[in-house]
Amino acid sequence: MDEPDEPDDFDDILVPTDGSKSARRGAEQAIKFARRNGATLHVLYAMDMGDADYVAVPSDIKETRNRLKKKGEAYVAEVAELAAAADVQCVTTVTSNTPIEAIGEYVAEHDIDLVVMGKRGRSDPDKPLLGSITNRVVGSLDVPVFTA
Template identity: 40%
Template structure:
């Protein structure tokens, strides 16, 4: 039923719970796990004047690579084939485009990530992904 499962992650606790579910499902179906972290383009526009956009992007990329590296290690320990990616852009746009471009059968994501009040008021990445994705989206709450 599932050959490629996409799990977007920002390293938050909720995303981490989604990763657990994605690894379990991938293991059960013998599916490939695709781990994606999006460098939110909006985060780079809020940098302090003393910090260059390049420095901000480098720091965000290093953090994203660390997060997906940890997930990849967990997936490999569970015997799951894993491919990782870090992409810049608007998170829900990137998630939906990535799922389409890589023929993902399922998206597994947390209901809440590392977001502040501004993003809460603008709407959740997960909500927008659910509305726009062409494949099923399994949402995982931070707690049961």
């Protein structure tokens, strides 16, 4: 029987962010794990357009995408700065997709060993323990998910 992965087996760690306080706590923990393990930190923001493609006029969709992209770039840059201060190698990505699909695809495409998330984000700040996105990610991935 194989032994479970030890923390030093994590080479690539993903931390999704939505700019919330909970996501920042997740990022801070992910940075600690990455520094301890000499791992690369991957920071992901998913631009979830929801139903905007179906109800808005094309110029509004383009404006919304640009606004979300700028917001996402600011969120991942904030985490990248924290990682740089801790001397942790960091890769940032802003993508268009729902957060759950974006996280699952990123994990598969980049051979992620560990996902670190805040317990709840901007879309569900009043949830008592795990937010809906965190809860669904925990149940959908084959890699460990640490919640902070």
